[in-house]
Amino acid sequence: MIKTGTLESSDCMIELRESNERKIEIESIVFEQFGDQIYDVLKTTLDEYHVKAVFLRCIDKGALDYTIKARLKAALELWGVDHG
Amino acid sequence: MKLLNSLDELFKEIDIHQNKAISFHHHLRNGDLVINQVLEKYHSHHVQEIALFPSAIFPSYQMIKRLLEQDQIAHITTNYISGGVADYLSNQGKENILTMQTHGGRARAIIEGKSKIDIAFIAAPSVNYKGDAIGYKGPSKCGSLGYAIADSEYAKIVVLLTDHLVDEEFDRVEIHGSNVDYVVSLDKIGDPSGIVSGTTNITTNPIGVKIAKQTARFLEDIDVIKDGFSFQSGAGGISLKVTAELENYMKIKQITASFFSGGITGYHVGLLERGLVDKLYDVQCFDLTAIDSLSRNKNHIPISASKYANPADIDQVIKDLDVVILGATEIDLDFNVNVTTDSHGIIMGGSGGHSDTASEAKVSVIVSPLFKGRLPIIKKHVTTITTLGKHIDVLVTERGIAINPLRKDLLEKCKQSLLKIKTIEELYQEAINYTGIPKDVTRSDVQIGVIEDRTYDKIDRLYRK
Structure with a gap:
């Protein structure tokens, strides 16, 4: 498993695990307001890296989109995925 | 008895x-x-x-x-x-x-x-x-x-x-x-x-410090900080930092204040004991230093809530208040402020003296970061109205200051200001450029209560989640 980020306010934590399909799980303090937007950032970033099968968990403490994207990119590169 | x-x-x-x-x-x-x-x-x-x-x-x-x-x-x-x-x-x-x-x-x-x-x-x-x-x-x-x-x-x-x-x-x-x-x-x-409430410390958070410095400079620019001025700041970290910034200015210009009112902290007591303010009108002590000061400082005066903020009380202290610094959970494009519910619609506070002081003070200033976590402080409409927008004069954020268009006098005074004066719509746009537009939260139609202003007017309703 790969883990990046923190649980500090305005940050998020990303966890990646092996899986035979793509599964995205989001926990967020602003899920009601921004859940869809967070999903879009995660999905788009996985697409950019052509990752089709992974279990991705994002625990969000109110991070802005570019923070979420940076945490996920770092996780993917630690995971060994080449930038597409 | x-x-x-x-x-x-x-x-x-x-x-x-x-x-x-x-x-x-x-x-x-x-x-x-x-x-x-x-x-x-x-x-x-x-x-x-x-x-x-x-x-x-x-x-x-x-x-x-x-x-x-x-x-x-x-x-x-x-x-x-x-x-x-x-x-x-x-x-x-x-x-x-x-x-x-x-x-x-x-x-x-x-x-x-x-x-x-x-x-x-x-x-x-x-x-x-x-x-x-x-x-x-x-x-x-x-x-x-x-x-x-x-x-x-x-x-x-x-x-x-x-x-x-x-x-x-x-x-x-x-x-x-x-x-x-x-x-x-x-x-x-x-x-x-x-x-005693836990922390009544002056903020050291760089965003908070920036907001406080901008606020102090704004108050200097509109020329309300002069000999005999009166001021209320509460115990919030940013508010206290504004007071600290004003202390420097007062010393340089040799200004003393006539009174500070509301909730009193050790920091306010220090200002009294250093001779920078004549009187503290105290409706609530926030720390031990403030409590003990009541035993020794004649000019630290405990007052009733009526004398503090009852609009029908002829001795009402805040009637003479020049400036109040207040916080906000949300503020909207009409300057209405919410400090009663959080952005999910759950009760987490209430007016206290927010609406009272905003209604009476000559200048009421909201200090807040432009967004907290990912939530923009400015919304098109607040979840709950605690204080009516007509009583709120200024919003100071780290990215600019918005003046209520009703206060043409303040807008006029700030024409030459070097501060970043913007419209509240511009600040709103800036905030959502970073955060995205938050979806409206859902609530039921079951009304659990009302917000009753000091005028007895019902200014908003509270709903079950």
């Missing part, structure tokens, strides 16, 4: 079932040990249809939740709620159970007979043989008893609860024995660690 040794003795004297409109003050904050003990009696006597008038509700006041669960409470009238009771009311509160007032509005409603109280239960840190009481001495000292004064003068029955009965005359009596019917001795009325 009759001296009793327990609540059981009290309820042999008076019929608990005939006296169920009851009030409490919140000066002991989360360290209050009185409200739960008294409500335990109402619980065990199965009293129905209780009308509760606490000046505020803190997380430790758990008996209120028990009584709500047993449906023993008909109505709650208060100025602020946090913790379990707030969550319970937002998620399960029955229809029209709640009226949220302001500090000045509560005192006014009691004095004018709109809030009729059978028994005022007043936790009193020091009581003497005449039934006089003060709050600034004793093992459970809390400072000013400002929120309990109207209750002590207008409730049908006044009961003091104390753990410190003394044989001495008090300086500056706050509650007069002539108004008191019973004094009940209890082992302990408060837990000192919960009485």
Whole structure:
């Protein structure tokens, strides 16, 4: 498993695990307001890296989109995925 | 005045079932040990249809939740709620159970007979043989008893609860024995660690510091900081930093202030003792330094909530207030401010003196980061209106200052200012460029209560989640 980020306010934590399909799980303090937007950032970033099968968990403490994207990119590169 | 040794003795004297409109003050904050003990009696006597008038509700006041669960409470009238009771009311509160007032509005409603109280239960840190009481001495000292004064003068029955009965005359009596019917001795009325609020520290967060510096410069630019000015800042970290910035300016320009009002901290006491302000009008002490200052500083004056903020009181202190610095959970494009519910629609506070001071002060300033976590502070419409936009003059954020278009005089004064003066729409746009547009949160149509302004106007409604 790969883990990046923190649980500090305005940050998020990303966890990646092996899986035979793509599964995205989001926990967020602003899920009601921004859940869809967070999903879009995660999905788009996985697409950019052509990752089709992974279990991705994002625990969000109110991070802005570019923070979420940076945490996920770092996780993917630690995971060994080449930038597409 | 009759001296009793327990609540059981009290309820042999008076019929608990005939006296169920009851009030409490919140000066002991989360360290209050009185409200739960008294409500335990109402619980065990199965009293129905209780009308509760606490000046505020803190997380430790758990008996209120028990009584709500047993449906023993008909109505709650208060100025602020946090913790379990707030969550319970937002998620399960029955229809029209709640009226949220302001500090000045509560005192006014009691004095004018709109809030009729059978028994005022007043936790009193020091009581003497005449039934006089003060709050600034004793093992459970809390400072000013400002929120309990109207209750002590207008409730049908006044009961003091104390753990410190003394044989001495008090300086500056706050509650007069002539108004008191019973004094009940209890082992302990408060837990000192919960009485003083944790942190009243000046912020060091760079965003907070930037906002405070911009605020101080703005106040200098509009020329309100001059000899004899009056000011209220509360105990928030950014507000205190504004006060600290003004202190430097006052020293350089050799300016002294006439008074500071509201909640008082050790920092305000320091300014009094350094001769930078003539008087502190204190309705509530936030820390031990402020509490102890009441014993030694003649010009640190405890005042009642009515004298503080009741619009019908001819001595109202904030009528002469030049500047107030306030916070906000949300502010909208019409400058309406919410400090009652969070952005999910759950109750987490209340006006306190927010609407009172904003209504009266010549300049009311909201200080806040442009977004908290990911939530922009500026919304098209606030979730709940605590203070009407017509009373809010300025919003200061780290990325610019917005002046209410109603204040053409302030806009005029800032024409030459080097500060970043923007419209609130521009600041809104800037915020959502970073955060995205938040989806509106959902709520039910079940109305649990109203926001009642100090004018008695109902300015908004509260709904179950």
